[in-house]
Amino acid sequence: MEQINNESEPRYWEKMRLVADVLRNSDAPVVIIAHEDPDGDAVGSTLGLARALRQLGREVWWVVDPPRFLRFLAREGEIHEPVDELPDDAILVVLDSGDRHRAVGAPVTGFVINIDHHGSNSRFGQIHIVDPAKAAAAQMVKDLIDSLEVEWTEDIATPVLTGLITDTGNFRFGNTTPEVLETAAELVGHGVNLAELTDRLQWRPPQYFKLMGMVLSTVQFHFGGLAVTAHVTREMSEEAGSGEEDSDDFVGVIRYAEGSYVAAFLKEREGATKVSIRSRPGVSAQNIAVELGGGGHVPAAGATLEGLTIEEAYPVVLAAIEKELQRAGLLG
Ligand code: 5GP
Numbered sequence: 001m002e003q004i005n006n007e008s009e010p011r012y013w014e015k016m017r018l019v020a021d022v023l024r025n026s027d028a029p030v031v032i033i034a035h036e037d038p039d040g041d042a043v044g045s046t047l048g049l050a051r052a053l054r055q056l057g058r059e060v061w062w063v064v065d066p067p068r069f070l071r072f073l074a075r076e077g078e079i080h081e082p083v084d085e086l087p088d089d090a091i092l093v094v095l096d097s098g099d100r101h102r103a104v105g106a107p108v109t110g111f112v113i114n115i116d117h118h119g120s121n122s123r124f125g126q127i128h129i130v131d132p133a134k135a136a137a138a139q140m141v142k143d144l145i146d147s148l149e150v151e152w153t154e155d156i157a158t159p160v161l162t163g164l165i166t167d168t169g170n171f172r173f174g175n176t177t178p179e180v181l182e183t184a185a186e187l188v189g190h191g192v193n194l195a196e197l198t199d200r201l202q203w204r205p206p207q208y209f210k211l212m213g214m215v216l217s218t219v220q221f222h223f224g225g226l227a228v229t230a231h232v233t234r235e236m237s238e239e240a241g242s243g244e245e246d247s248d249d250f251v252g253v254i255r256y257a258e259g260s261y262v263a264a265f266l267k268e269r270e271g272a273t274k275v276s277i278r279s280r281p282g283v284s285a286q287n288i289a290v291e292l293g294g295g296g297h298v299p300a301a302g303a304t305l306e307g308l309t310i311e312e313a314y315p316v317v318l319a320a321i322e323k324e325l326q327r328a329g330l331l332g
């Protein structure tokens with residue numbers, strides 16, 4: 001796949017200042033959106049920026065629909081409905097999205113600012129800051145808010161820290177750099193209660209645990225244990241009384257299978273199967289996802305297999321995994 005270089009340090013800050021100037025000096029509404037199935041980084045980075053810009057007196061439309069476990073971050077009335085047409089002269093800010101087609105909430109047209117950390121970013125923004133070396137879009141938004149010279153409050157810091165926490169797997173993944181920990185320390189210094197926030201982020205409804213029991217009964221090991229898979233069907237969700245989003249972090253459970261390098265979790269969607277992929281160093285979840293028509297990061301990626309049932313998707317996914325395990329030299 002195309003190798004996109006990280007922004008050089010001076011260029012990164014130069015672009016941040018440019019974006020800050022654009023956002024500060026225009027009177028038009030700022031519409032902020034993120035990728036479909038928004039995760040903690042998508043929700044946190046957009047909400048942090050929305051609140052920072054509101055503090056500057058800007059009109060902001062935060063067009064993001066947080067999944068249930070993240071809804072506590074938003075206040076009553078803070079969420080804007082999806083828009084079919086952008087207001088006149090609007091500035092569209094697209095965060096945490098590497099592809100215009102994955103961005104939802106508003107049409108990706110007009111003047112687009114894209115701030116993102118996906119290696120597979122297609123550079124669709126009129127102004128884009130793309131830095132795959134950043135652990136989270138929230139890290140980049142932290143730098144943007146600093147460039148805007150907005151005074152940090154707990155209200156702004158909490159969603160931004162959420163993005164860092166979720167995209168680093170609670171500061172455990174390989175992207176947990178000194179910069180991440182320093183930023184987190186700064187945000188906690190702005191009044192965020194880290195213990196309370198991490199606890200709240202793990203809350204799940206009772207039906208989640210029922211569904212987890214069913215999902216764990218689908219766990220299978222492949223290639224002598226190098227890969228682990230599991231799945232959820234709509235029928236299972238219905239039986240457990242849970243929504244689609246309840247299954248979002250099961251891949252994070254099975255990835256801890258000892259000896260495995262790849263975890264893949266398959267979810268039944270309307271006329272499609274969505275697969276979430278995670279990998280250990282030496283193996284690229286991103287390569288597997290790209291092979292399946294998707295994308296993401298090296299350790300965490302995904303794809304949607306249109307027109308395939310879960311049963312039909314399994315062999316396709318396993319073939320892509322096999323290819324990557326061979327490339328990595330783990331399989332003959
Ligand atoms: P998840 O498995 O949690 O949905 O996604 C893991 C990572 O892969 C995220 O960074 C997400 O944005 C990315 N990703 C998931 N599905 C797709 C997809 O279909 N296409 C692309 N380009 N990226 C995806």
Ligand code: MN
Binds near residue numbers: 041042096135167
């Ligand atoms: Mn992200």
